[in-house]
Structures are given as C-alpha cells and as structure tokens.
Amino acid sequence: MQQSKGRPRTAGAGQESSAERLDGHGREPTEDAGHLRYDDPWYDALASGWGESAGAGEPVPAVVAAARREDESRGAAADVYLEVQRSAAFQEVRRRYRRFVVPACVAFFAWYVGYVVAATTAPELMARPVAGAVNVAMAAGLGQFATTFLLTWAYARHARLRRDRAALELRWDTQELTRGVDGGAS
Template sequence: MPQQQTSSPGQGQRFDWWAAPAAAPQPDRPAPPAPAVPPPAPPVPSAPPAARTEAAPPARPLAPAPVPPVEAPSAVDSSEVYRAVQGSDAFQEIKRSYRAFVLPVSGAFLGWYLLYVAAQAGAPGLMRSQVAGPVNVAWLLGLLQFASTFLLTWLYARNARTKRDRAALGLRWDTQDQLR
C-alpha cells in the first residue's frame, strides 16, 4: 500500500487514523480524580482465647450421595421408529395435505408475480394509466402484491391449523411414546 503524505505529520512520517498514537493528557484539563479506596476493616476475633484451647470434635466425612441404578438402554431403535412413522398412512396423509395446499398456491402466486413483471416490461403505457389521483396501474398492482402475500400467509396458517396440526401432534405423541 503506497504511503500517503499529508501536511499534518512530520517529514517522512506515516499518518493513518487507525494507527494514530493516543493523545497525551492536555495540561489545561485536570486529570480525573482517582477513586477513593476505603481503608481495610480491622480483623474480627473468632473466639475468646479460653474457648480456643478446647479440642474441637473431629469432622465427619460426608456420606456419598446414593447413585441411582443405571437402566439398560431400551430395545427400541429410534431410527426404526422414525422409518415406521415415515411409512405410516397418517404421515403420508399429512404430507399429501401439505402438498395439496402449498403447490397450487405457490404456483398461482409465482404466476401472479411474473404477470406483474411482464406487464411492467411489455405494456408500460398500460401501467402508467391513472386509476385515482397519483395512483396508476403499476402502483395498484404493486400494492396488491403485498396484499396477496399477507392473504396467502394467513390462508396457509389457517389451513395448517385446521387440517394438519392436530394430526401431526397426534403422530408426534405416538412417536414419543414408542421411543420411551
């Protein structure tokens, strides 16, 4: 990296804002006062001298905590349980219901978006047509893109809640019971 010369550093000195030396304290400003440290507290005697001469009872070692018995690993293999669930009719029905909603709706939304882009490119005169005041067809269709996004999100959540969530939760509980 070539060295840049500026007028502020001395001859042959390099001046980078990230490598500038720390500024020394200025004499016109007083240094901040040092934090006050409280004096150490005097030691507190633990017991009178007469009590220290008596022998303390020997300390008992703590008894070890009881160890719970180790259970043998379950004979059910989790990968077999999940394979069985994946092949079950209930799981296939959940997947079928999901695809039946998502694929057509995604295709319709993608087509609607591509129609909007194609209209912008292919029919600029139509898109400039005034609808109401300063709002033209392009603005109206652009705002409808947002509205359709929110509408489809709401429809998806409602469809999942009413058609798939209960079945998926039941399948999940059955699977967890098999894994215990």
C-alpha cells in the same frame, strides 16, 4: 481452535488458551494435568478439518463409550421414524400439506411473474391512471403485498384446521415409540 482448512498450525500461531487445549480439537493436555480429557458430545468426525491430527490427515478416534451405546439405540429409533414416515397418517398430513402449498405457490409465482412481465413489456398499460395519482403499476404492487399477507393468513388457517392436530398426534405417538425403544430414558 479449529485448524484452518485442515492445515497444521505453524510455529508462529501464538499461545493456545486453556479452552483450546481441552476442547478435544487442539493439542492433548499434558500428563501432569492428571490425564484430563474432554470428549465433546457434539463432536462429528466426518466434518471437514475436525479431529485431524497435525499433518497426519486421519481422524482421531474420539468416540465416547456412551456414544457407542447411543448408536445402538439410534438404530432402533431410526426404525421407529421410518415406520412413522411410512404410516398412512403421516402420508395424509403430507398430502394435505402438498394439496395447499403447491397450488398456492404456483398461483402466487404466476401472479408475481405476470406483474414483472407487465411492468417491463407494457409500460403504457402500467402507467394508466386508476384513481388520481395511483396508476395500474402502483395498484398491482400494493396487490402483491396484499396477496402475500392473504396467503400467509390462508396458510396458517389451513395448517391449524387441517394438519396441526394430526401432526401433533403423530409427534406424540413417535415420542412414545422412541421412549419405549430407549428403555424409558428421554
């Protein structure tokens, strides 16, 4: 198991299960186990408390040879992603996204704050009857729900009509470019 807050275990910590011994974070397996060592591919030496020996405070170098080779291809793949991010097509998708989301968020937030301010500062206005037992506050509250659903529908429609196709093409192109960098391995 992972050490608590980077502190070493005490003698009363109890028995360690076989999974704890072999996960690469606990004690090393004994030599009579045939030098069996399990290197976790998801291991992150930068995470707090992980990979630290009991009391030394220094991370244990547990980098697999395959991970070293992957680091070289990651650098090239990162270049591909940066190239795509700087492309005009990506910027157009982001611009379309912002042109819808920013005004929609501002309008909905103003509508919400207006409702809350009116409810707290003008209770006599909110108490006016609209139809029968329904007053302005109830109608505005139901209007909050209605505008939430309306905004959700409008966002999904905008994404489907204006961004999804371009984003899918960018994704396809990016996968093709990274596939070429990795040498055909996916």
